[in-house]
Amino acid sequence: MIGMWTLFKKEILRFWKVSFQTVAAPVITALLYLLIFSHVLESHVQVYPGISYTAFLIPGLMMMSLLQNSFANSSSSLIQAKVMGNIVFLLLTPLAYWEVFLAFLAAAIIRGIVVGGCVWLVSLFYIDLPVAHPFLILAFAVLGGGMLGALGIIAGIWAEKFDQMAAFQNFIIMPLSFLSGVFYSIHSLPPFWQKVSHLNPFFYMIDGFRYGFFGTGDIDPTVSLAMVAVSFLALSVLTLQMLKSGYKLRG
């Protein structure tokens, strides 16, 4: 247990030591989105009755920041260690594959929640956000962070250079998060694109998370929770298999 705990602590310290880059910067980015979109759309768009567009936007931005930063934590730690070569210090230890998985995963979830939580704290200056189902909020935050943390481990193991990691981030993570209904309700889309959105696991994370605040959403939150939980489990199994087999880590 000490071994796993040490790795978890190291992963937390790793992002905390550069918190300007890993926490402050994504919070500022989310706030810029909030300022611009709410300024432009506040008086034109109302997604749900009685909920202002700014209020609608905040949970989406929180979740988007959470997901992107959970992914960034595990993926950047692994790719840096691989490129720098210091991954050997981890591979030489008696840590089991599942201990490495849990430590990286937990640190990724924490970074996501810290960034998402900071977006929320700052947004309190703008608007009083309701909290309808706090446990649902927490469940989506943990499962969403876990899913992207696992995806980050997969990307970190698979990528051999920063270029490949950037491709993973820009061609998979970014489109999935921007097209998940952060900035709009999918009901405003044509039927075909609504169906496409249902294939995006990020949609369920955003919608369920938002339901936790307002008690209303595009679909039933239990469906979202089930979809997110199943996706998380599937990705975890894949990640554990990769770590166990030593894929791209042990020749």
Next chain:
Amino acid sequence: MSPAIHIEQVYKSFGPLQALKGINLTIEQGEFFALLGPNGAGKSTLINLLAGLLRPTSGRLSVMGHDVVTEYRQARQLLGVVPQELVFDPFFNVREMLRFQAGYFGLGRENDAWIDEVIESLGLADKAHTNMRRLSGGMKRRALIAQALAHRPPVLVLDEPTAGVDVELRQMLWAFIKRLNREGHTIILTTHYLEEAETLCSRVAMLKQGEIVALDSTENLLNRVPGKNLRLRLAPSHLPSTLHPMLRANEGDIWTLALSEAAQIEFVLAELRAADVRIEDMQLIEADLEDVFMEIVRA
């Protein structure tokens, strides 16, 4: 008592390349052992197999009786490895990094005294709070050794520990490693500096193209090469043809001849006198591990 290292019929292939071809090797506890061989002989592959960084294509390796694949936890707990490349984690300082490394092996605060001792012994005390990025090459090398020792492993493997290290640091490192050996640690090293292996190691294995071509005590290996070397500076720089069978090396006007016994000197001198070649300088040198190495690798 189980041996420190036991390697049995180990093969390792990378695609079509056979890096190791049936290695058998046993290293007893407390030995100071050298693994020698030219670049690409398979030394690092063998070390990486021991460390679990690679998996054998077939065969078994164990550390103090624990199989490195099936009992990897116990095997890795007993093994410290100093990698060849100067790798480091850029986020932390020396002490933080050593504490993390010990922590991965399940050791907590109770191990801090040992970490302080390692820091002190390797001359890292005034750098303990310096970020790894800011250390000089020599300091990084010391930190790497400290990292391998953080969990107090009884078996220590050093892959080219003195490559690119200045003389002073090299001597300091060897003094420290000798002390570890005296205290009971088993030391296994690969090195390009053969005189290091000669003065430090009690036993030597020589690898060539994935096979062990010599495995013996350093003394026996030295006895394999006939006698002594006679190094001569000649004017004019010309060696009579009768002496050519004895020639080992020639660089400019320096000629090195291999003698099976000291009495051959008389013959050499007579031949040179007859050919009217003057001796400007002469040295009689004991054959060293380098000669054995060259002899075996050339064979």
